[in-house]
């Protein structure tokens with residue numbers, strides 16, 4: 001393994017976390033002192049509608065988030081004018097409104113939410129110039145405001161417990177929350193902005209010292225969290241949040257013991273600290289792999305990983321970024337992923353927006369890898385929503401986007417095999433013979449499975465081949481084998497769409513009228529709504545499909561061909577009420 | 587009741603003032619007519635919930651009058667709040683708190699200067715806390731905290747001081763020190779309005795304002811503080827204590843007793 005500090009993406013992450021640590025030191029104390037922690041959390045989360053607007057109308061996400069945060073701050077201030085509304089209630093009211101607006105904008109106005117989610121889960125490993133600039137602006141503004149207005153804020157908080165009246169402080173916290181949002185995501189922003197100040201509060205009793213210690217603690221937690229994240233291969237935002245929580249707990253316990261039995265405190269703190277270090281150390285002996293002459297390539301999704309392994313065989317080392325059952329849309333990179341991408345000669349991407357983060361990942365990792373988008377040049381393509389027969393018969397073409405689940409049509413998989421073959425040979429000409437042999441064998445296997453799936457589905461009369469799925473991920477499959485999809489539980493191709501009550505009712509009516517026998521939950525989604533609809537309509541929801549992700553690595557469904565075979569078997573069993581079964585050899 | 591002819595410019599003057607909290611159906615105080623002049627010590631008597639703190643809030647502008655007039659003379663009044671409201675867990679030293687007094691005098695972009703710090707130290711010295719300047723506020727005794735709050739008001743350098751029960755629950759040395767300081771401040775020409783429960787102390791001041799949601803009386807304590815006025819002020823009967831010239835009052839049973847409107 002290599003020194004993380006030598007990697008550009010790691011360096012940028014460190015700079016970003018240090019900037020945010022100074023914001024945390026300067027503003028965190030005011031957040032804690034003025035009881036604004038919930039506001040700080042909410043103002044970041046409430047950026048959703050701003051992000052959706054920015055995504056939909058095509059302006060900068062950071063402006064969208066900050067704009068939404070400012071509007072939220074203004075609304076809270078307005079509500080607070082009415083003294084009958086308490087600070088946290090006002091915040092909760094506005095937050096709920098903002099989230100609802102975000103959902104409506106995302107599902108009903110703009111129709112897609114994929115990239116919005118990615119912003120809600122920022123990553124310290126994917127810090128670009130805009131994020132750095134934003135954090136620097138937040139740090140400078142916080143420093144200037146504290147220098148000039150600090151005494152005033154201090155005096156105001158002393159006389160008035162609910163000091164929500166300083167609009168500049170409120171706006172600065174909004175700016176800080178948005179900066180933290182870009183770095184660690186909305187859910188963990190408070191771990192950076194609030195927890196360090198709350199921790200040092202337990203020990204430090206005076207203001208400038210409190211700010212300095214907080215900044216130092218936040219910086220230490222940030223840097224150590226980054227290093228731990230790198231060694232344990234977990235997302236850094238989560239590592240920092242957990243670390244901050246542990247430090248807070250340790251300090252709180254030590255302070256408690258100190259108050260009860262002063263002489264035991266240092267001992268207890270040392271013991272707790274040592275055990276924490278031991279825990280950290282346990283996972284860190286994750287040694288490097290023996291380097292060989294093999295070339296290393298990265299694959300974004302489980303399907304692409306399987307394909308590249310089939311074609312590359314022993315000639316290449318494949319680093320696969322997504323794991324089975326993780327959701328392509330809300331992925332947050334882990335340090336090893338970035339390291340893997342940085343070390344790769346080629347990054348194979350699935351494309352069509354499914355793994356849009358891969359481009360940024362490659363760029364921020366400082367990798368020179370060539371990105372091969374397997375979705376370019378596929379023989380078969382379908383628009384999103386095509387083949388979907390919603391109750392309201394709305395035209396799926398309205399987005400004009402191509403459905404990204406192309407591998408469910410095995411002719412596409414065959415074409416992608418050839419693309420992978422060409423790219424690998426170009427990268428490692430010495431392994432040409434081996435790679436060509438692998439590719440030939442795989443193409444033959446694809447053909448065999450394709451024929452068996454067709455034979456299997458032909459056991460069901462064409463007019464009974466009706467299915468309802470969780471989300472519209474199967475148009476490539478249904479179109480190829482003459483299956484009719486009658487609709488989806490989640491209306492848009494993204495798994496983030498939310499079904500409205502009317503849509504669910506329409507879908508249930510359709511299932512009854514068309515005598516659809518089965519609804520197919522998807523392995524990576526929460527089956528609750530599918531099961532609800534199934535029990536309402538008497539359809540079965542017993543058969544699971546592999547849509548966005550493959551099964552576990554060592555299961556039969558852990559390969560694309562295994563998953564497609566399983567999908568075919570599940571559909572046949574579901575459509576015939578379990579009467580027909582078939583076997584497919586892959 | 588007692589319409590005094592006022593000489594000079596009063597530091598604060600009200601005429602049939604009433605003030606109501608947002609959402610409340612009836613005013614917390616009404617019919618308040620009084621004035622405080624430079625150099626005058628005015629005691630404000632009233633039961634718990636009688637509206638003493640509310641009157642201070644009206645004078646500082648925190649609560650707008652709902653009817654009547656309220657006029658302020660030069661300068662913003664300095665308030666020494668009821669100490670139960672100040673935060674013991676606040677991360678500040680005695681000096682920091684005293685220095686807060688300068689903030690209200692300065693334009694928003696100015697930080698307290700060296701001169702302001704010197705004034706804060708001097709004010710702490712006047713309240714006898716020159717040795718505690720760096721002690722955390724919450725670690726001081728109740729009487730010391732009260733003195734720090736008085737020092738903060740001194741730093742504001744206001745001609746009118748509003749003292750909300752400054753003697754409540756403090757130690758005897760602090761009380762003596764403050765009593766002497768208040769006399770001194772009046773002698774310097776400042777006006778003092780002090781809420782108190784101590785009728786004997788009120789007798790020794792220049793004027794007394796009795797208030798139980800409405801004004802009961804205002805004037806010279808020697809004339810105003812009759813048994814009838816005190817009874818109406820406290821809403822309870824007076825019992826003569828054996829061996830004592832003064833009158834004792836049976837205290838109200840509960841604070842909420844007077845909060846019928848909430």
Ligand SMILES: Nc1ncnc2c1ncn2[C@@H]1O[C@H](COP(=O)(O)OP(=O)(O)O)[C@@H](O)[C@H]1O
Nearest residue numbers: 607614632633634635636637638639640844845
């Ligand atoms: N912030 C507030 N909002 C609404 N009512 C209040 C508020 N503060 C005090 N009151 C009410 O105003 C009345 C006078 O209270 P206050 O001025 O605090 O009395 P005192 O200081 O004489 O004990 C009481 O009935 C009290 O309940």
Ligand SMILES: [Mg+2]
Nearest residue numbers: 638639668750
């Ligand atoms: Mg009071």
